[in-house]
Amino acid sequence: xxxxxxxxxxxxxxxxxxxxxxxxxxxxxxxxxxxxxxxxxxxxxxxxxxxxxxxxxxxxxxxxxxxxxxxxxxxxxxxxxxxxxxxxxxxxxxxxxxxxxxxxxxxxxxxxxxxxxxxxxxxxxxxxxxxxxxxxxxxxxxxxxxxxxxxxxxxxxxxxxxxxxxxxxxxxxxxxxxxxxxxxxxxxxxxxxxxxxxxxxxxxxxxxxxxxxxxxxxxxxxxxxxxxxxxxxxxxxxxxxxxxxxxxxxxxxxxxxxxxxxx
Amino acid sequence: xxxxxxxxxxxxxxxxxxxxxxxxxxxxxxxxxxxxxxxxxxxxxxxxxxxxxxxxxxxxxxxxxxxxxxxxxxxxxxxxxxxxxxxxxxxxxxxxxxxxxxxxxxxxxxxxxxxxxxxxxxxxxxxxxxxxxxxxxxxxxxxxxxxxxxxxxxxxxxxxxxxxxxxxxxxxxxxxxxxxxxxxxxxxxxxxxxxxxxxxxxxxxxxxxxxxxxxxxxxxxxxxxxxxxxxxxxxxxxxxxxxxxxxxxxxxxxxxxxxxxxxxxxxxxxxxxxxxxxxx
Numbered sequence: 001x002x003x004x005x006x007x008x009x010x011x012x013x014x015x016x017x018x019x020x021x022x023x024x025x026x027x028x029x030x031x032x033x034x035x036x037x038x039x040x041x042x043x044x045x046x047x048x049x050x051x052x053x054x055x056x057x058x059x060x061x062x063x064x065x066x067x068x069x070x071x072x073x074x075x076x077x078x079x080x081x082x083x084x085x086x087x088x089x090x091x092x093x094x095x096x097x098x099x100x101x102x103x104x105x106x107x108x109x110x111x112x113x114x115x116x117x118x119x120x121x122x123x124x125x126x127x128x129x130x131x132x133x134x135x136x137x138x139x140x141x142x143x144x145x146x147x148x149x150x151x152x153x154x155x156x157x158x159x160x161x162x163x164x165x166x167x168x169x170x171x172x173x174x175x176x177x178x179x180x181x182x183x184x185x186x187x188x189x190x191x192x193x194x195x196x197x198x199x200x201x202x203x204x205x206x207x208x209x210x211x212x213x214x215x216x217x218x219x220x221x222x223x224x225x226x227x228x229x230x231x232x233x234x235x236x237x238x239x240x241x242x243x244x245x246x247x248x249x250x251x252x253x254x255x256x257x258x259x260x261x262x263x
Numbered sequence: 264x265x266x267x268x269x270x271x272x273x274x275x276x277x278x279x280x281x282x283x284x285x286x287x288x289x290x291x292x293x294x295x296x297x298x299x300x301x302x303x304x305x306x307x308x309x310x311x312x313x314x315x316x317x318x319x320x321x322x323x324x325x326x327x328x329x330x331x332x333x334x335x336x337x338x339x340x341x342x343x344x345x346x347x348x349x350x351x352x353x354x355x356x357x358x359x360x361x362x363x364x365x366x367x368x369x370x371x372x373x374x375x376x377x378x379x380x381x382x383x384x385x386x387x388x389x390x391x392x393x394x395x396x397x398x399x400x401x402x403x404x405x406x407x408x409x410x411x412x413x414x415x416x417x418x419x420x421x422x423x424x425x426x427x428x429x430x431x432x433x434x435x436x437x438x439x440x441x442x443x444x445x446x447x448x449x450x451x452x453x454x455x456x457x458x459x460x461x462x463x464x465x466x467x468x469x470x471x472x473x474x475x476x477x478x479x480x481x482x483x484x485x486x487x488x489x490x491x492x493x494x495x496x497x498x499x500x501x502x503x504x505x506x507x508x509x510x511x512x513x514x515x516x517x518x519x520x521x522x523x524x525x526x527x528x529x530x531x532x533x534x535x536x537x538x539x540x541x542x543x
Contacts, residue, residue: 018541026352029345033418037353040414040423049413071299078299085293119525123404123492123502127509131319132312133303141300142307184276211404214496215506218301224405225496228412240401247400 055233056240065235068223069242076219076246079137080209083144084202090145091152092194098157114157117150122208126217137218144205144212152201159193160186203254210243220246315512322514326522335504340523343500346418346493347486347531350425355479357430362437364391368449368467369441369459378446392435399431407493418499425486425493436478444470476542484535491524501527 039045094114097106120128125143133139168185176184213221220239227235276282306312365388367373370380380388407424414420441463449466453459494502501520508516 014541018538025348029348029352032341032345033349033422035349035419035422040419045414052413074295074299078296081293081296082300082302120521121488121492121524123495124505124509124521127495127506128316128319131509131512132316133306136301137299138301138303138306141302142304207402211402214404214408225408228408240405243402243405244397244400247402248396251400 052233056237058234059237059241060232060234061238065238069220069238072220072223072239073242073246075137076209076221077206079140079212079217079219080144080202080205083141083209084148084198084205086141086145087148087152087201088194088198090149091156094149094153095156095160098153099160101160110153110157114150114153117146118154119150120147122147122212123215126212127215130216135216135218135222140209140212140217140219143217144209148201148205152197155197156190156194159190159197163189199257203250206250207247210246319512319514319517322512323518325515326519327513327515328519332516332519336501336519336523339499339501339504340527342418343490343494343502343527344487346421346425346490346498346500347483350422350490351429351479351483351486353422353426354429354433354482357426358433358437361391361395361430361434362441363459363463364388365395365434366438366441368438368444368446369453369463371453371459374450374454378450392438395431395434395438397431398427399429399435401428403428403489404493404496407498408496411497416497416499416503421490421493421498421500424498425490428489429482429486433479433482437475440471440474440478441467444474473542477539480535480538480542484531487531488528491527 041049094110096102096110098110098114100107122143125146126140129139129143129146133142163186165186167189168181171181171185172178209219209221211221213219213223214225216222220243224236224239224243227233227239307316363369367380367385367388370384372381372384373379403424406427407420410420410423414423444467448470449462452462452466457465490498490500491502491505494500494504495506497503497506501524505517505520505524508520
């Protein structure tokens with residue numbers, strides 16, 4: 001038996017082992033959850049689920065509800081935009097030390113803060129902010145700001161580290177102060193990248209903002225949560241449609257922007 | 264710069280005016296946003312909320328670690344993982360046929376037309392595509408909320424939500440992967456009179472398998488994260504426990520759970536990297 005054949009057989013055995021492990025994991029998962037799909041979808045349970053689903057087929061298109069939806073959509077968009085803007089400011093503020101501009105200690109500290117901000121999911125931030133700042137879109141905007149600041153701060157720091165230092169040095173040598181050197185030497189080079197990152201996160205945040213309301217942070221999510229709790233399926237269906245439209249519009253718009261200006 | 268200072272003209276930024284105007288324009292556009300988002304950062308610093316936050320944060324250390332709580336934590340972590348695996352399995356079962364219905368790669372009418380299907384047969388693919396778009400465009404947590412209302416609190420709502428959303432994503436991407444691999448083998452088989460399924464298994468799948476596995480594993484990793492988050496609307500797992508602990512202001516429990524969540528995400532990341540390396 002040649003060496004090639006032996007390794008071939010070994011990878012084959014390993015693959016088989018992995019496939020069995022995966023199958024085992026799947027079976028174990030279904031058993032752990034005691035999930036019985038035939039029970040879930042057959043008989044009375046299935047019929048009641050179907051009846052529930054059918055109530056969503058008649059969305060409420062009355063003017064008052066549409067106006068409320070429009071307001072909810074505006075809240076959602078505003079939440080995402082303001083949240084992302086705050087995040088970009090906070091992110092840039094933290095990115096400067098994280099890129100090592102204020103010494104090694106500042107770098108470690110800022111990186112730790114950025115990691116912590118980023119590690120906590122938006123929804124957890126939103127639940128925390130609702131506790132701290134009360135119900136409403138303010139909590140959502142702040143939650144998005146904190147999480148996104150962690151994401152953007154890290155991306156900004158990397159952009160700052162990768163940008164050539166020579167223009168800033170030139171400004172510095174010509175007599176400009178540190179702030180001037182940063183504004184006219186470093187910033188113009190990284191600016192397009194920073195804007196691209198911020199816009200990309202904004203896109204994500206629009207989607208996120210529409211569901212942050214589930215923990216009470218305003219926008220369409222809160223409306224949906226409330227109308228589902230009150231068993232107003234017709235109203236809920238309209239809100240879901242509006243969410244769907246927002247997601248599709250954002251997708252189409254960002255695809256077009258990407259095609260136009262490239263990445 | 265020297266020349267301007269020697270001639271006595273103040274050193275200033277020639278682009279300052281347009282920049283100022285752009286900033287003002289952006290602010291004017293954002294102004295209604297401030298109104299709608301009711302932004303008020305000050306609220307974070309007033310006495311009541313700082314006290315509430317301070318007690319919560321002070322409770323973070325030491326992390327909750329009594330035996331009873333750890334047992335609960337272990338159980339909900341397993342539940343989160345199981346939700347992700349079971350949800351992905353169902354999603355795969357839905358996505359595989361849907362992607363075959365949606366893909367152009369197995370089109371018979373495309374054979375004499377240089378790879379472009381006829382408009383009629385392409386329009387028959389649209390229903391499958393539209394269903395996939397709706398499935399993946401409604402956020403997973405909305406599906407979770409709907410299923411919680413339909414089948415009750417607990418893990419089954421989470422599994423169904425992941426199954427539905429990820430079927431939409433997997434189906435779309437699978438269909439695109441089928442179209443992106445070399446079309447010659449499948450076309451030769453189809454032209455030779457083989458059935459579409461045979462053409463798929465012998466013409467498309469061999470060259471698409473690596474990418475399919477890689478994307479599926481990556482999505483599983485996303486599903487682990489999603490199943491934690493979906494718990495916040497009552498779909499079981501770690502998220503549901505975290506929501507309960509947050510509501511009870513049990514900072515030490517929240518801290519332990521966040522830590523476990525981070526470890527879980529790291530573990531999923533490593534595992535998916537390993538699986539991709541082995542299979543691809």
